[in-house]
Amino acid sequence: MIELIHVTKRFGETTAVDDISLRVERGELCVLVGTSGCGKSTTLRMINRLIEHSDGEIHIDGQQIREFREESLRRRMGYAIQSTGLFPHWTVERNIGLVPRLLKWPQARIRERVEELMAMLGLPMGEFAGKYPRQLSGGQAQRVGVARALAADPDILLMDEPFGALDPITRETLQEELRDLQSRLQKTIVFVTHDMDEALRLADRLVVMDQGRIKQQGHPLELLREPADDFVESLLGGEDRGLKEAALLSVSERMLPLSPRLLPRERVSQHASLREALSIMLWRHAERLAVVDDEDMPVGELSLRKLVGAKAHD
């Protein structure tokens, strides 16, 4: 658990982070989002003391971070950044094993752990262990970066726009993997991004920042439905918010039970988002879709009325 209490950071005359309070529960994925220069990266870097905060308190599991030695604090947290920061003179294997080696794990255990992580992140040991970072593609390098951050099995993971430099397809794949990883490993993650779609896709808790202050925080749906002010609203996409919300809701939430009527020809998976369902309707010129389960068996149906009107009944 991470807790920031009235934290402020000043650089000379300018105040980069202004009296923010934030609480990230164990196992929660908290996304800080905002325009560049809003203080989100500064906030992240104060948590592992790459930047020292000027005022207020920061606690990790109830303990003030200033009570730890800087290095041991950082070794308890994973850290992944946009430029990956992989050491170009070390192999992938050595890069991933960095923190365990700093923590003086025995050699065999490090190797075992590296092997496990590489398997988990889809980097076959035989192919990648001996490679140098410059031989990797952007997505592979970022996977190695994430593996390195996870190496010592830290409870907390700090990520600063880790997928920012990747192409959209790779980015989406890695976002999926991160969500998947998160649901399995239950890490406490603080994730910084300026990409609102990424933020909505990943966040359990969304924190919108502007000019060093927290504008609003909460579940993504809360923010979409009740933005605190114009800034949050426009950042969340203005008129696009409907689609963004639909992307967060799944078909199963809105489907009707099977009716005696004839089942529609077009079908949609019950795990799909409402946005995908809407797209299928638009594309197929269909007002009704059959909802199917994993075995392709119909479990219900979804009408356009229900899809769009649902909000009114909410």
Place this chain on the structure above:
Amino acid sequence: MTEAASDVAVRGARRWLTPLLWGGLLLGACLGMQHLEGLFRLVETDSRSVIYARADFLTLLGRHLLVVGVAALAAVVIGVGAAVAVTRRAGRDFLPLVAQLASIGQTFPPVAVLALAVPVLGFGTLPIIVALLLYGLLPIVRNTLAGLQGIDPGVREAARGMGMTSGQLLRQVELPLAAPVILAGIRTSVTINIATAAIGATVGASNLGDPIISGIVNGNTAYVLQGALLIGLLALTVDSVFARLQPAASTG
């Protein structure tokens, strides 16, 4: 397995072939100079002696190497140390001055530095070592600074973010990554110093520059050729050693 081992050995030997070749030639020339008397007689017909005999060539070579080696060693320690110091937080304030000094200082001709060292330190080996050290510092400081500043800031940030101490960061990341650039600086420094040390023969150091200077003074071309040949071979040997070291350092 023995085959693989011998293969590695062969490749290692081949990598070091050029330095070994130049070094062998240098040693051969030092030891076998008197056997070339007939050849030098052709160049220098009027002089009584055609082989420089005031000191043994091997001794001259040894002294030359000693002067350059001591100066280079000190310059590496001080130069890398200074560059590292001014890139740490505590020494940051000195960075602009040191960077400017290193680049302005390189416009000073080495001969002028050598000449200016004499009034201050007097004649002999010590002033030469000091002059070589001072001059040799500049490329090393400059390249070390360039090497350290050329490191991707993300790498440094990641290293600190992972919990490396400053010492670990310096030893395991910064210095290895800057090593090729630092090595290039040392190479420049040593190349210049081998040449400048030879000129040091005019301020009372006895080294491979001696035969050249005394040959010029006495009008004995054979002496000049002997000195020039040996210094040239020495420079090529040392340079080829650095040429071998450099790619090795970059893959780390």
Place this chain on the structure above:
Amino acid sequence: MSVGGIKAIVSRDASRPNVVLVSLLLATLAGWLGLDAVSVAPNRIVPGQGHAAWDVAGLPGLAISLLPMLAVLWLAWRPSRERLRLALALVVVMLAALPAWLALAAARLVDADLPQARMGVGAGAWVALFLLLLAMIELRTRLSLSRPLGWSLLLAPLVSLVAWLTFGLEPLALRQEFQGRSAGFIAAIGEHLLLVGAAVGISLVLGVCLALTMRRWERVRTLGFAVLNFLQTIPSLALFGLLLAPLAWLSAHVGWLAALGVSGIGWAPALLALVGYSLLPMVRNTYVALDEVDPGVIDAARGMGMSRAQVFRQVRLPLALPVILEGVRITTVQAIGLTAVAALIGAGGLGTFIFQGLGQAAMDLVLLGALPILVMALVADALLGALTDLLRPGGAT
């Protein structure tokens, strides 16, 4: 990269003392108080008698000389912009006052009845000069003054130096050495400049031709760079020596070459070696400059319908020019130093004084040769650097 780093440091808050300036000034103080400022000898042969700073003008004089140093120390303690400007002005004043102070020392310490008596500049004064120059560089950087402005700061000290050298510094040993050989000195400067100019000119023409050839033929490139690198590795003294025998042979056997003045010693081997050394930086910079022009720009130029020749003349060459000039700068500075060595093989120039002085253990004669060489190198570096900045597209950076 380094520039950005420096800028970031310069814009630091003014509440902390400027430790660089403080340490420089403390060192200046220590040197000024602890080392001999001048030395006086009755004639050229006798070693000089050292005098510390307080011998010159007594304790009151010393106190006056210390005042500006202490003032700079005080200003450096809280380095706001205004205070740093004031400190810079004080440093310039001190530099300008140094020759006047030497003249004072000469008037008080040198016996006017001994025409041979001479005064040498001592370690204390040299140290003070060097450290004050460093302080000036530091202040120039902190105040981020432009290059021309920085150089113009040296104007006042230089004018002061020339003025005092003309009136009042007659006993200065350096000036006496000059007095004895003023004609030879001017001639030596001429020879030096001529050799450097010829070497740089020839290698510029040759270098550009060679670089153009290398761009066309891969094999010439590999071979050319191998040869030039090889040449650059050979120490200057050795190369001069190695050229001695073949040139001597040529002048003995080829009549017209001998008539031209070519011989084993003298200007011919010097020029040959200088050109040899100059070619590598020249070719390398020209080649790199032409090669590294943004391919997108070349592509666009060709896409607009420019001919090959037009692309070269109007796009590639102008864009490459600053880097080529950088090569000229490196070459010139290097040639100025190497020409000094060439004095050993009788090529003349300022190196002559250095080696004569070293031979006679006359240190002021050494200085008479070494100092102008130093100044020449610095001026050439500054001028060519300024020219490069001027030609850089988009103006100076």
